[in-house]
Amino acid sequence: MDVQPVVVGIDGSSTSRDALVWAVHEARLRGAPLHVIHACPHPTYDPVFAGGFCLPPIVLEEEETDVALDCAGDLVRETAPEVPVETWACRGTATSVLLDQAQDGAGLVVVGSRGLGAAGALFLGSVSARVAARSTVPVVVVPPGTEHTTAGPVVVGVDGTPHSTAAVRAGAREAAVRGAPLELVAAHLVPADLLVSPLTPPVDLRSAYVERAERVVGEAARTARALGPHLEVRTHVVEGLPTDAIAQVAGSTASLVVLGSRGHGLLTGPVLGSVSQSVLHHATGPVMVVHAQD
Structure with missing residues (x-):
């Protein structure tokens, strides 16, 4: 029987990096693969600029996302090379993306407690509470600076x-x-x-x-x-x-x-x-x- 993956959301902040490191160790503990997810908000319309709408710089956003995911993959392989890892970006809000991942067969979802995304959107904070409240699988919220340990109760x-x-x-x-x-x-x-x-x-x-x-x-x-x-x-x-x-x-x-x-x-x-x-x-x-x- 396949082990359900551990899913972790990242946004380029130091808080999400702490959550990623914790998730790596947790995946190794469970003998599970790790799925690293970056949420990319859909283009939004702004009536103040561009005659009624303004699209964000998609190319720049994609470049930042690629860098964030590449760095995350490198960190996972350096920390626990035995943990299978997949990284990808998904269109949508952080909450909807992580909840979709939960419904798609995740065994655990990991998020940082707060953080401002590299693309300039709030990824965690209120997101962590919403995901924890609505997820169909267990959610772990990791505060900044948390180290993974199995020593305590x-x-x-x-x-x-x-x-x-x-x-x-x-x-x-x-x-x-x-x-x-x-x-x-x-x-x-x-x-x-x-x-x-x-x-x-x-x-x-x-x-x-x-x-x-x-x-x-x-x-x-x-x-x-x-x-x-x-x-x-x-x-x-x-x-x-x-x-x-x-x-x-x-x-x-x-x-x-x-x-x-x-x-x-x-x-x-x-x-x-x-x-x-x-x-x-x-x-x-x-x-x-x-x-x-x-």
Whole structure:
């Protein structure tokens, strides 16, 4: 059976170069080919110039794209010559191009967290969030300066939703291939009862939230252990916001953080909605986003 390729989007920025280097090492880890993609926006019309329209310099754009792809291919071959690599340019927006690649059989899509493209168009940043939210396959968002490592644990935020279960399954696979521990994190935030105290919730209410978080993370641990009986699985129940809880457990040592794409949780609310976007925004290491159908 053919191994699904790792797809990485580049735009000539240093941020996309960091994503490319990370993707090279990830492809080698998975024994997968690497597809390097550069998105070329369609010509646009500008009513201010040229009597109603103005086409960008296509020849120059193509030359810049060729240089970017050639440099990317050289970097891949220098870093991991055993990784099969293909490079090509695709017409369309970065979001649409990468989503098309995901639908065409990619196993993983890798993007940088932000960056201004060499052709002068915004490639990443908002693009990374859109691709992560809509991709049918897992997406890894790589912050600037990230180095690929398998030494740290894989950290998964859980909340009991189907998207969370998908994240647990993906996290278990990633931990197994890395030979790393799997850290499962459930956050709970107890609302204060202003009729009792403006600051401290009743003890029984706090206990109920803790017990529910423990049930959720316990079920997630059983799911992970069923997928990998030899996995080292650790569970964490943290009082506070999910973003803070994940950051606390991940620290600076996690090799990967895995999140479900979205969903209203049993514990504290949206997982990718606001929480995942906050994690992506503040992450200092790679973050994988998965969907329930994964």
